[in-house]
Amino acid sequence: MVTLDARIPEGPIEEKWEKARFDLRLVNPANKRRFTVIVVGTGLAGASAAATLAELGYNVKAFTFHDSPRRAHSIAAQGGINAAKNYQNDGDSPHRLFYDTIKGGDFRSREANVYRLAQISVNIIDQCVAQGVPFAREYSGLLENRSFGGVQVSRTFYARGQTGQQLLLGAYSALMRQVGLGAVQLHPRTEMLDLVVEDGRAVGIITRDLLTGAIEAHAGHAVILATGGYGNVYYLSTNAKKSNATAAWRAHKRGALFANPCYTQIHPTCIPAGDEFQSKLTLMSESLRNDGRIWVPKDQNDTRPPHQIPEQDRDYYLERRYPAFGNLVPRDVASRAAKREVDEGRGVGPKKNGVYLDFSDAIARLGRDVIEERYGNLFEMYERITGDDPYQMPMRIYPATHYTMGGLWVDYNLQSNIPGLFVGGEANFSDHGANRLGASALMQGLADGYFVLPYTVGDYLAGQLGKPLPSTSDAPFQDALKSVQDQTKQFLAIGGTRSPDDFHRELGKIVWDKIGMERNAAGLEQAITDIRSLRDDYYKDLRVLGNGDTLNDSLEKAFRVADFFELAELMARDALHREESCGGHFRAEHQTADGEAKRDDENFSYVGAWEWNGPDTPQTLHKEELTFENVHLATRSYA
Amino acid sequence: MKFTLKVWRQDGPEAKGRFETYEANNISDEMSFLEVLDVVNEDLIHAGQVPIHFDHDCREGICGSCGMMINGQAHGPQRGTATCQLHMRKFQDGATIVVEPWRAASFPIVRDLVVNRSAFDRIIEAGGFVSVNTGSAVEANTLPVPKQVADAAMDAAQCIGCGACVAACPNGAAQLFTSAKLQHLNLLPQGQAERWERTENMVETMEEYFGTCTNHGECETACPKNISIDFIAYMNRDYIKAKSLNRKLAGQGLE
Numbered sequence: 060m061v062t063l064d065a066r067i068p069e070g071p072i073e074e075k076w077e078k079a080r081f082d083l084r085l086v087n088p089a090n091k092r093r094f095t096v097i098v099v100g101t102g103l104a105g106a107s108a109a110a111t112l113a114e115l116g117y118n119v120k121a122f123t124f125h126d127s128p129r130r131a132h133s134i135a136a137q138g139g140i141n142a143a144k145n146y147q148n149d150g151d152s153p154h155r156l157f158y159d160t161i162k163g164g165d166f167r168s169r170e171a172n173v174y175r176l177a178q179i180s181v182n183i184i185d186q187c188v189a190q191g192v193p194f195a196r197e198y199s200g201l202l203e204n205r206s207f208g209g210v211q212v213s214r215t216f217y218a219r220g221q222t223g224q225q226l227l228l229g230a231y232s233a234l235m236r237q238v239g240l241g242a243v244q245l246h247p248r249t250e251m252l253d254l255v256v257e258d259g260r261a262v263g264i265i266t267r268d269l270l271t272g273a274i275e276a277h278a279g280h281a282v283i284l285a286t287g288g289y290g291n292v293y294y295l296s297t298n299a300k301k302s303n304a305t306a307a308w309r310a311h312k313r314g315a316l317f318a319n320p321c322y323t324q325i326h327p328t329c330i331p332a333g334d335e336f337q338s339k340l341t342l343m344s345e346s347l348r349n350d351g352r353i354w355v356p357k358d359q360n361d362t363r364p365p366h367q368i369p370e371q372d373r374d375y376y377l378e379r380r381y382p383a384f385g386n387l388v389p390r391d392v393a394s395r396a397a398k399r400e401v402d403e404g405r406g407v408g409p410k411k412n413g414v415y416l417d418f419s420d421a422i423a424r425l426g427r428d429v430i431e432e433r434y435g436n437l438f439e440m441y442e443r444i445t446g447d448d449p450y451q452m453p454m455r456i457y458p459a460t461h462y463t464m465g466g467l468w469v470d471y472n473l474q475s476n477i478p479g480l481f482v483g484g485e486a487n488f489s490d491h492g493a494n495r496l497g498a499s500a501l502m503q504g505l506a507d508g509y510f511v512l513p514y515t516v517g518d519y520l521a522g523q524l525g526k527p528l529p530s531t532s533d534a535p536f537q538d539a540l541k542s543v544q545d546q547t548k549q550f551l552a553i554g555g556t557r558s559p560d561d562f563h564r565e566l567g568k569i570v571w572d573k574i575g576m577e578r579n580a581a582g583l584e585q586a587i588t589d590i591r592s593l594r595d596d597y598y599k600d601l602r603v604l605g606n607g608d609t610l611n612d613s614l615e616k617a618f619r620v621a622d623f624f625e626l627a628e629l630m631a632r633d634a635l636h637r638e639e640s641c642g643g644h645f646r647a648e649h650q651t652a653d654g655e656a657k658r659d660d661e662n663f664s665y666v667g668a669w670e671w672n673g674p675d676t677p678q679t680l681h682k683e684e685l686t687f688e689n690v691h692l693a694t695r696s697y698a
Numbered sequence: 699m700k701f702t703l704k705v706w707r708q709d710g711p712e713a714k715g716r717f718e719t720y721e722a723n724n725i726s727d728e729m730s731f732l733e734v735l736d737v738v739n740e741d742l743i744h745a746g747q748v749p750i751h752f753d754h755d756c757r758e759g760i761c762g763s764c765g766m767m768i769n770g771q772a773h774g775p776q777r778g779t780a781t782c783q784l785h786m787r788k789f790q791d792g793a794t795i796v797v798e799p800w801r802a803a804s805f806p807i808v809r810d811l812v813v814n815r816s817a818f819d820r821i822i823e824a825g826g827f828v829s830v831n832t833g834s835a836v837e838a839n840t841l842p843v844p845k846q847v848a849d850a851a852m853d854a855a856q857c858i859g860c861g862a863c864v865a866a867c868p869n870g871a872a873q874l875f876t877s878a879k880l881q882h883l884n885l886l887p888q889g890q891a892e893r894w895e896r897t898e899n900m901v902e903t904m905e906e907y908f909g910t911c912t913n914h915g916e917c918e919t920a921c922p923k924n925i926s927i928d929f930i931a932y933m934n935r936d937y938i939k940a941k942s943l944n945r946k947l948a949g950q951g952l953e
Contacts, residue, residue, distance in 0.1 A: 107832070110832070111831075111832040114831045114832060125755070125761075125763070126753065126763070126814070126815060126816065127815065127816070127818065127819050127859065128819075129762070129819075129859060130755060130756075130761045130762060130763050130859075132755070132756065132761070134756065134760055134761050135756045135758060135760050135761065144838070144839075146839065182833075182835075184838045185835040185836065185837055185838045186830070186832060186833075186835045187838075188835065188838040188841065188888070189828065189830040189834070189835035189836070189838075189888060190827070190828050190830055190835075190888070191828045191851070191882065191883050191886050191888045191889055193848050193849075193851040193852040193855050193882065193886070194848070195848070196842075196843055196844070196845045196848040196849075197845065198845050199842060200842025200843050200844050200845065200848075201839050201842055202838060202839055218852060218855075219852060219856075221760065221856055224760055224856070224858075225852075225855060228855065231822070232822060232826055232827035232828070233827060233830075233832070235819060235822045235823045235826065235827060236823070236827040236829060238819075238823050239823040239824065245819075247816065247819075270808060299755040299756040299757070299761060300754060300755055300756075300757060301755050333726065333728035333729065334726045334728060334729060336726075336729060336733050336736055336737050336740075337733070338730070338732065338733050338736055338757060339757045339758075341757075341758050443779065443783055443785070444730075444783070444785065445728065446727065446728065446785065446787050509832045510832070510833075513832070556744075558739075558740060558743045558744075560736070560740065561740070602743055604743060604746065604747070604748045604749070605748045609709070609710060609809065610751055610808060610809045610812060612749060612751055613743070613749065
């Protein structure tokens with residue numbers, strides 16, 4: 060029987076983390092050497108956790124499927140990282156960052172976790188600056204800030220458009236220092252394919268060496284998963300191609316609860332798919348909506364090039380529907396509105412799958428130089444990908460999946476319901492509720508890795524003192540090894556006709572159409588049927604060529620896509636049960652007269668955490684009630 | 699559009715490689731180069747042949763995973779562009795395109811177009827960091843960094859570690875990569891305490907793995923992030939200084 064205990068410390072919210080840090084047990088330096096911690100994933104959360112735990116004296120084994128830890132997808136984050144430094148003297152504080160994050164998350168996150176995140180945010184900037192992260196500076200030499208959506212202060216620190224890259228290189232450098240010192244054993248090109256649980260505790264993982272195909276067991280006193288989100292369930296997303304949910308999903312199948320899978324974030328300004336073989340979508344910064352006007356032709360059969368369409372034949376639908384906010388409505392509203400236009404046949408471009416984002420008015424008003432200074436790098440990126448010059452021709456944009464707020468359930472200590480299994484970064488569900496604010500993902504990943512997990516993992520290990528490292532010849536390791544070996548053989552033996560990518564693309568279409576920006580009960584029911592039937596085909600008609608003993612790209616994908624099928628079904632189930640609209644989860648049945656999300660705090664103010672019951676039995680729902688003592692629940696409004 | 703691809707196929711590190719010729723038909727000019735390989739791979743799988751292996755991930759030019767020689771040029775014909783951001787409109791319809799892995803002794807071939815670039819990690823491990831444990835940092839704004847210095851550090855720091863500089867160099871030298879990583883830290887006040895030791899350690903580790911720079915400048919031309927070879931000059935300056943300073947530190951105390 061699973062019981063969810065969030066283990067939130069007593070006391071006023073601003074004192075909880077301090078109290079927790081005092082109450083968390085310590086491990087003395089001589090004993091730290093006796094413990095081995097497994098860290099899976101080397102993005103912001105994983106690399107920072109691995110480096111910090113090694114600095115403290117633990118033995119760390121770090122795993123990444125990339126050829127180098129530096130390539131984890133955190134590297135692609137553009138905009139920035141929030142911190143409540145109040146350097147701008149504009150009224151910021153940890154409490155305000157806390158409030159903005161709770162509100163931005165549409166009141167579906169845990170107060171205590173978010174408050175801690177806001178408190179720690181200031182330490183992250185200090186740490187990163189000390190590592191040499193080249194943040195933007197004022198002429199005084201002091202740190203510069205900019206503002207971001209959903210807030211009224213300037214608290215975002217950034218390094219040109221490459222903030223994620225620079226923060227990851229900082230964490231990577233700290234990690235590589237520990238590798239050089241022998242404190243971290245690094246396993247690149249090694250993918251986790253199962254979690255090992257012995258006597259109810261996480262004691263290790265099963266991995267596949269992607270170069271040799273060797274399937275191996277690794278034992279640890281604790282396991283940390285920092286393996287990212289599941290946005291690639293949609294096939295097309297802004298995620299990197301290899302980002303996947305397998306590590307988290309395998310942990311789920313070994314008993315870890317999966318929380319709020321239906322909370323996914325769709326970003327409104329991405330470059331639309333060019334052709335059927337489009338492999339991923341590219342984000343264009345949201346800041347473009349400050350000066351660009353969004354429109355579609357009024358007539359769905361209008362084939363004229365945009366500059367030949369006169370004003371009276373254009374529909375600036377955001378300005379028309381939302382006169383107060385116009386083109387600057389929140390992300391979810393802008394995304395759904397674009398979808399409606401395209402669905403009704405007014406999309407633009409050769410595939411009629413985008414809307415125009417037009418800068419001609421802004422260029423006429425401000426001059427090309429001003430626009431170039433503000434957005435030059437984005438215009439160049441757009442031109443490179445589409446071949447169109449946005450100074451001459453409106454951009455075409457369309458929403459795309461960007462981030463997933465749901466993830467493995469964790470308590471205040473970031474420990475899952477399986478003792479010894481900790482989860483950090485996007486892989487957990489903890490801090491963003493139903494919607495994440497911009498520049499908060501980097502903050503959370505580094506908070507978890509540098510400042511939370513090193514304390515909380517220590518507390519768990521203190522209770523394990525004197526226990527030897529479990530032997531990989533124990534039955535749970537051997538059973539898990541065998542199940543991975545069997546699955547490898549199974550994929551290679553199917554001998555069907557379709558590639559994993561081919562199935563993945565089809566799965567992605569179902570998920571996008573039915574569990575995307577707008578969901579309804581009938582669609583979700585249909586999605587479950589469609590996903591199941593496609594999954595049955597997958598196990599009959601999959602074609603994985605080559606063998607298991609070499610680098611085999613198709614085999615790697617076969618595992619990932621198999622897990623996406625199961626995850627997609629759970630997303631549908633979660634979305635179906637949550638009879639309300641909140642943040643990234645919009646149910647068509649639950650909206651206000653003007654199309655805004657209608658939350659139901661009476662009945663749905665909880666975390667929905669699902670327990671695996673086997674492949675053919677639906678998961679069981681467990682609820683963690685959310686209590687709000689420090690903020691007033693209100694309808695989210697940016698008016 | 700349609701293209702003929704001559705692609706280097708090699709089944710494993712020890713296997714003998716060969717060129718195979720593939721036809722890529724129905725290609726749209728909006729496709730990226732890697733998407734063309736995706737199409738060819740789908741065709742190959744359909745025909746029961748093992749697809750072409752190549753490294754890739756973010757497909758937006760920042761992770762540094764992808765990279766191949768395209769008609770003999772690292773990352774292909776477009777300046778300042780990684781392979782994943784190269785689009786087919788840059789090629790002539792009907793062209794034959796030769797695709798090879800990075801060719802450098804220090805990047806052994808793993809399979810097809812995939813190479814092992816772990817020597818780069820060894821250089822970072824040797825000194826590409828500031829030794830600051832988590833928790834020991836001072837308040838960030840107690841250390842002002844002049845904007846020009848921060849900007850120059852960022853110019854170096856944006857290296858994506860793809861290896862094009864090594865692949866383009868006739869000597870297989872890694873000076874551009876190493877100098878970018880080194881100067882990012884050596885330029886900043888935070889990097890001063892370990893500057894000379896870092897310089898010696900990184901340069902000498904680089905020399906264990908890679909060839910010697912003879913100032914061809916091919917690296918700068920191939921770099922998808924347009925990193926300047928000026929950083930190599932700064933690295934050489936720092937290295938000479940480090941050699942004398944570090945000797946002094948050993949025998950005669952601080953300068």
